[in-house]
Amino acid sequence: xxxxxxxxxxxxxxxxxxxxxxxxxxxLLLGSNSEKEIAFVQFSQNFYDGLKDDPYGNQLVVLREYMxxxxxxxxxxxxxxxxxxxxxxxxxxxxxxNIDSVNEEILKIVGSSKELMKSVAxxxxxxxxxxxxxxxxxxTAYQVAGCGYEHGTSWGRQLGWLYGxxxxxxxxxxxxxxxxxxxxxxxxxPKAFLGCAPSGxxxxxxxxxxxxxxxLEVLLSKDCPILAxxxxxxxxxxxxxxxxxxxxxxxxxxxxxxxxxxxxxxITNSHFLPKVQEQAFYIAIVVFVxxxxxxxxxYLRAGLSVRAWWNNQRMARITTMTAWLFGFLSVILKLLxxxxxxxxxxxxxxxxxxxxxxxxxxxxxxxxxxxIFVPGTTILMVHLTALVVSLLNLQPPAHDGLGSxxxxxxxxxxxxxxxxxxxxxxxxxxxxxxxxxxxxxxAALALLFLRLCRMTIMG
Numbered sequence: 001x002x003x004x005x006x007x008x009x010x011x012x013x014x015x016x017x018x019x020x021x022x023x024x025x026x027x028l029l030l031g032s033n034s035e036k037e038i039a040f041v042q043f044s045q046n047f048y049d050g051l052k053d054d055p056y057g058n059q060l061v062v063l064r065e066y067m068x069x070x071x072x073x074x075x076x077x078x079x080x081x082x083x084x085x086x087x088x089x090x091x092x093x094x095x096x097x098n099i100d101s102v103n104e105e106i107l108k109i110v111g112s113s114k115e116l117m118k119s120v121a122x123x124x125x126x127x128x129x130x131x132x133x134x135x136x137x138x139x140t141a142y143q144v145a146g147c148g149y150e151h152g153t154s155w156g157r158q159l160g161w162l163y164g165x166x167x168x169x170x171x172x173x174x175x176x177x178x179x180x181x182x183x184x185x186x187x188x189x190p191k192a193f194l195g196c197a198p199s200g201x202x203x204x205x206x207x208x209x210x211x212x213x214x215x216l217e218v219l220l221s222k223d224c225p226i227l228a229x230x231x232x233x234x235x236x237x238x239x240x241x242x243x244x245x246x247x248x249x250x251x252x253x254x255x256x257x258x259x260x261x262x263x264x265x266x267i268t269n270s271h272f273l274p275k276v277q278e279q280a281f282y283i284a285i286v287v288f289v290x291x292x293x294x295x296x297x298x299y300l301r302a303g304l305s306v307r308a309w310w311n312n313q314r315m316a317r318i319t320t321m322t323a324w325l326f327g328f329l330s331v332i333l334k335l336l337x338x339x340x341x342x343x344x345x346x347x348x349x350x351x352x353x354x355x356x357x358x359x360x361x362x363x364x365x366x367x368x369x370x371x372i373f374v375p376g377t378t379i380l381m382v383h384l385t386a387l388v389v390s391l392l393n394l395q396p397p398a399h400d401g402l403g404s405x406x407x408x409x410x411x412x413x414x415x416x417x418x419x420x421x422x423x424x425x426x427x428x429x430x431x432x433x434x435x436x437x438x439x440x441x442x443a444a445l446a447l448l449f450l451r452l453c454r455m456t457i458m459g
Contacts, residue, residue, distance in 0.1 A: 005123055006026070006029060006085055006087060007085070007086050007088050007091070008086075009081070009083075009084045010082055010084075013196045014082055014083065015193065015195075016192070017046075017191050017193060018192045018193075020188070021043065022085075024041075024186055024192070025186070028184045029041060029087065038076075038181070039087055039090040039181035039182065040084050040086045040090070040176070040183050041084065041085045041185075042077045042083065042084045042184070042185050043083040043186050043187075043188070044064050044068065044186070044192065045083055045193070046064075047195055047197040048194040048195070049196065050197055051362055051363045052363065053305055053308040053311055053363075054311050054312060055315075055363040056199070056311075056365075057204075057311055057314070057316065058198055058315075059197055061308075062298050062312070064187075065298075066298065070241065071185065071238075074237050074241055075177050075182050075183070075237075076177065076182040076184060076185065076238075077183050078177075078183075078245070079169050079172055079173025079183070081167075082169075082195070088123045091161075092159055093158050109154040110155075111150065111153045111155070112149075113149070162175055162223075166217065167210070167211060167214025168214075170215065170218060174223055174242060175223060175228075177228075178225075178228035178232040178234045179233060180232075180233035200431075201366040201367055201368075201373075202367070202372075205319070205323040205372045205373075206323075208324065208327075209323040209327045209330070212252075212323060212326075213331055215246045216246065216248075216250065217331055217334070219246035219247065225238075225246065248320075248324055249327045249331065250328065252320050252321060252324040252328050253328065255317075255320050259317075259321060261411075262386070262411035262412045262415070263382045264456075266390050266408050266409065268404075268456055268457055269404055270404060271402060271407070272408070273408060273411070274407065275406075275407075276405060276407075281406075284407065296309050299312070313418070314418045314419075314421075317415070318418065318421070321376060322372050322373065322376045323372060326371075365421035365422075365432070367432070367435065369435045369438060371438075371441070373438050374438055374445070376419055376422050377442035379415065380419045380426075381442055381446040382449055382450075383412045383415050383416050383419075384423075386412050387412055422434065
């Protein structure tokens with residue numbers, strides 16, 4: 001708002017917790033070599049009044065602890081959309097030699113306000129801009145803030161925060177780093193900014209869906225990190241780090257297929273895993289155990305509990321096969337020009353009441369009538385059916401004499417445990433229960449899956 005050379009970006013649900021955050025950011029922005037290295041300083045995103053043991057897996061503690069530090073060792077942390085200090089001239093994205101004078105070409109890019117154009121020129125040249133009359137500056141601010149000001153200009157395409165993705169922050173940061181700029185990541189003590197994390201199932205799923213949608217939109221656009229590496233100045237290892245994030249939505253399809261595979265094998269009395277008497281069976285068990293022991297050690301080193309680790313492991317499976325799946329489908333529909341992606345605002349509910357008392361039901365999974373809960377409910381029903389079929393020995397004869405075994409049953413039990421909140425939701429009431437419409441849709445899909453299994457057996 002002041003047209004200063006630097007600007008701070010903070011979400012409306014966050015507040016400054018450290019009185020020295022501006023000093024910390026300026027030490028980096030003013031101390032970089034000839035102002036040609038660091039484009040923005042990203043502070044760690046932390047939450048206040050968070051639910052104990054992170055039941056929705058959205059407090060991102062381990063993600064910040066390891067992934068953010070890994071990014072910092074490359075070209076810098078990605079822009080997270082809040083808790084960030086920017087160089088204004090980088091956000092403007094123009095070259096210094098373009099701002100020698102206010103001409104028609106520049107006005108088409110920046111807009112019709114000559115006062116704003118002068119401010120841009122001063123910002124790009126590192127000068128301060130003090131208006132002669134405050135009233136004129138206020139009038140200009142009203143003009144620039146108008147909804148129609150950016151029409152026919154380059155705002156959202158070349159200047160400012162970029163449009164075209166529901167994760168405009170990641171896209172903007174990627175474009176900046178694609179020009180060769182670096183970023184800095186800070187985790188001061190006390191924490192710089194504190195915000196509010198979603199504390200309900202629908203809100204958490206909506207947030208994850210929006211992230212998966214936006215990241216996949218960027219991956220499939222002209223701003224893809226691979227293209228930024230080949231034709232711009234994004235570093236190769238930074239590109240790989242971005243790809244790890246941008247492919248979140250793509251993981252939903254193979255994981256969904258693998259989720260149905262154990263149930264399919266049990267119902268059709270086939271197998272995809274080695275038998276107990278085979279040594280290969282124990283190789284799979286050892287790999288599974290080592291992986292989860294390693295992830296557990298990450299959570300313990302971050303100061304979290306075993307319960308928090310399990311909640312995050314469970315929510316990773318739920319999120320991938322529900323929210324990320326819908327994010328993937330949203331992008332596919334956009335590519336087919338059937339529908340456009342919509343920015344869905346995440347509802348943030350407090351876990352404490354107005355008198356400061358904690359909600360006794362805080363942390364219990366909540367549901368609504370959104371179709372985003374249909375895949376999870378379907379997976380649960382399919383695996384419960386498969387376990388009943390195995391327990392009652394209702395399987396058909398195996399064609400090769402080697403039907404399903406302990407491995408498939410263990411996989412099915414594991415998925416039921418991961419979707420335990422959905423199992424409780426089948427018997428819950430009000431917001432803690434799965435709506436009847438969702439149960440009916442999931443039951444129909446589960447019956448369709450059983451029908452396909454039966455057709456396979458008959459075939």
